[in-house]
Amino acid sequence: MPRSDRPPLRDALRALPATALAAVAAGGAIGASARYGIATALPAEPGAFDLATFLTNTTGGLLIGALMATLTEIRPGPHWVRPFLGVGVLGGFTTFSTYIAGIGRALDAQAALLALGYAFATIAAALTAAAAGMWTARRLIATARREGP
Amino acid sequence: MTLLLVAAGAAVGAPTRFLTDAVIAHYAGRRLPWGTLAVNTAGSAVAMFLAVAVTDPLWTALLATGFCGALTTYSTLSYETLVLAEAGRWRAAAANVAANLACGLAAGLAGFALAHLATG
Numbered sequence: 001m002p003r004s005d006r007p008p009l010r011d012a013l014r015a016l017p018a019t020a021l022a023a024v025a026a027g028g029a030i031g032a033s034a035r036y037g038i039a040t041a042l043p044a045e046p047g048a049f050d051l052a053t054f055l056t057n058t059t060g061g062l063l064i065g066a067l068m069a070t071l072t073e074i075r076p077g078p079h080w081v082r083p084f085l086g087v088g089v090l091g092g093f094t095t096f097s098t099y100i101a102g103i104g105r106a107l108d109a110q111a112a113l114l115a116l117g118y119a120f121a122t123i124a125a126a127l128t129a130a131a132a133g134m135w136t137a138r139r140l141i142a143t144a145r146r147e148g149p
Numbered sequence: 150m151t152l153l154l155v156a157a158g159a160a161v162g163a164p165t166r167f168l169t170d171a172v173i174a175h176y177a178g179r180r181l182p183w184g185t186l187a188v189n190t191a192g193s194a195v196a197m198f199l200a201v202a203v204t205d206p207l208w209t210a211l212l213a214t215g216f217c218g219a220l221t222t223y224s225t226l227s228y229e230t231l232v233l234a235e236a237g238r239w240r241a242a243a244a245n246v247a248a249n250l251a252c253g254l255a256a257g258l259a260g261f262a263l264a265h266l267a268t269g
Contacts, residue, residue: 012175013168021164028163029156036155042240057223064224065231085205087167087225092159096189096221097196100253104197104261122223123246130227140219 020083027088035093047109050102053095054122060094061126065133076140094126151210156217162178162192181231185222188262189249192221194256201264 035056042052067086071077099122106115170184177183196217203209226249233242 006175009175010173013171016168021167025160025164027221028159032159032162032215032219033152033156035218036152036210039214059229060224063229064228068228071248083167088163090224091166091222092163092219094223094225095218096226096249096253097192097217099223100193100257101196101200101213103254104200104257119250123250125225126223127230127246128229128248130224134231 018130019080023080023084024088024091027084027090028092031089031092035059035095044102044105046105047111047114049118050098050105053098053102054118054125057094057099058125058129060090061129062133063144064090065093065130066137067133069134069137070141073138076118127133151207151249154207154211155215155218158217159219162216162219165216165224181241182225182233185225185229186245186248186252189221189226190252190256192217193253194260196221196260197257198260198264201261202268 038056039052042055044050044052064086067090070084076082103115103119104117106112107139166184166188170187173184173187196213199209199213199217199227203212226245230242230245233245
């Protein structure tokens with residue numbers, strides 16, 4: 001798009017409802033608290049696989065797949081649902097920075113295989129979980145529609 | 150107390166991600182998920198800097214676990230990659246994962262090195 005066609009950034013940001021921003025903040029606080037709870041229950045030993053973050057990011061993938069399939073293919077729901085649950089709760093629950101820190105800690109401990117294994121296991125598991133979440137939501141939607149009202 | 154600090158950091162980090170994504174999408178469009186790449190890269194740099202520079206567990210809870218943890222995201226990265234793959238854009242999907250990993254690691258290393266330089 002040519003530059004002249006683009007409305008000013010100010011207008012684009014003003015178009016974001018304040019309720020959406022508040023929903024993201026509240027959801028983020030809830031999601032991050034849940035992540036902290038799991039990390040406290042399964043503390044990562046130095047030089048070992050960070051199971052808590054792995055499970056968090058995998059579960060978050062499963063839930064975002066199911067959520068987005070539901071919101072985009074059945075009904076969008078009220079305008080705050082995606083900001084609250086998707087961007088806020090699941091975005092705050094999952095983390096990329098702790099994942100990178102986990103790879104860094106393994107590399108720092110000279111555990112190159114662990115770093116590699118953790119890096120690729122998380123990617124594979126999170127993507128598979130997101131696909132499974134989407135697929136399951138679609139199946140449930142299709143079944144509900146067949147038996148529908 | 151620690152839980153409250155995590156929640157407070159995340160209450161700032163998550164909206165920062167939301168706004169950064171909106172600003173980047175405004176300029177770069179939504180054909181490729183640049184916004185997520187940006188927050189994941191920046192958050193990795195800050196988190197690795199803090200891992201060296203900050204030893205107080207309360208500051209770590211607020212800034213690293215809370216703010217950086219919520220600024221970055223794995224769920225959106227997974228979802229956006231899946232959307233690219235479902236659209237048949239396999240190369241873009243693979244590049245998205247590779248770019249997040251490479252930029253996150255490079256930024257993390259930079260934050261780590263900077264913190265060592267700064268703290269001596």
